[in-house]
Amino acid sequence: MKYFVVDAFTDKVFEGNPAGICVMDEWLPDDLMQKIAIENNLSETAFAVKEKDGYRLRWFTPGNEIDLCGHATLATAYVISNYYDLNIKTIKFHTLSGELVVVKKDDLYEMDFPSRMPEVFPLSEQMIEALGVKPVETYLGRDLMFVLEKEEDVYNASPDFSKLANLPDGLGVTITAKSEKYDFASRSFFPKLNVNEDPVCGSAHCNLIPYWAKRLGKVEMVARQLSKRGGTLYCRYDGDRVKISGSAALYSIADIRIK
Known part of the structure; x- marks a missing residue:
């Protein structure tokens, strides 16, 4: 089975977020797809x-199947448009989060995702201890979202992943702050899914975009994920939908020998 690794939200390898992509003729058993992940x-x-x-x-993460993933959607669109449906401009995906459409615009892939404004949530000492820093605002959507005082705090954060995994609420944890060079910056952690830090998390921006659009009074924004790899996302707030765009770079093509 053909297997691609694509770095998403970057135009060069070793940056952005790598995703493994398998475009198949028919479905494999769920447990086999989980083993591959x-x-x-x-x-x-x-x-x-x-x-x-x-x-x-x-x-699929190494932990289990999830309902939404931005960077792997972008990477899949890259593989399909370059190796399967050559020169296709619009790709429709049917997913656990409904219909998702990706439009290729020159070197960018624009994803149309659901907008998920998080709800204000009470801060606990357990959260502060896990993060290692006290946030100024706390929210909960699919993930816990913590707003920090400044961008430097996001960059320098060193959370305790085992303690993050033990937080009772949220699938993952996102920290964010207003950025000087970009509109806002963030980092995302998913130790409950055996992924301590997600280098660039597109799905987290379903929460981040509506929040920062309201706070900054802007519809179009540029975001930066401050992981070691780093990645840039071009964002647009569109009411109950958000548009998330990024580029992609092919790292490898290989064969998975499962038979």
């Missing part, structure tokens, strides 16, 4: 099968 040991491995009007898309 564990073996790949990337934050996400995406599996896609062509359907009449698009592709069915599923995402």
Whole structure:
């Protein structure tokens, strides 16, 4: 089975967020896809099968299947447009989060995702101890989202991953602050899914974009993820939807020998 590794939200390898991509003729058993994700040991491995009007898309972390992943969606669109449906401009994905559309615009891939404004949530001492820094605001959507005082605090944060994994609320944890060079910056952690830090998390921006759009009074924004690899996301707030755009770079093409 052909297997691609693509770095998403960057135009060069060794930056952005690497995703494993398998575009298949038919579905493998769920437990086998999970084993492949564990073996790949990337934050996400995406599996896609062509359907009449698009592709069915599923995402697996080393821990389990999840309902939404931005960087692996972008990476899958890159693989399909360059190696399967050559020169396709619009790709429709059927997913656990509904229909997702990716439009190729020159070197960028624009994803149309659901907007998920997080709700204000009470801060606990357990959260502060896990983060190692006291946030100024706390929110909960799918993930816990902590707003820090300044960008430097996001960059320098050194959370205790075992304590993050023991927080009772949220699938993951995102920290964010206003940026000097960009509009806002963030980092994302998913130790509950065996991914301590997700280098560039597109799905977290379903929360981040509506929050920062309201706070900054802007519809279009540029975001930066401050992981060691780093990545840039071009964001647009569109009411109940958000547009997240980024570039991608191919790292490798290989064969997975499963038979």
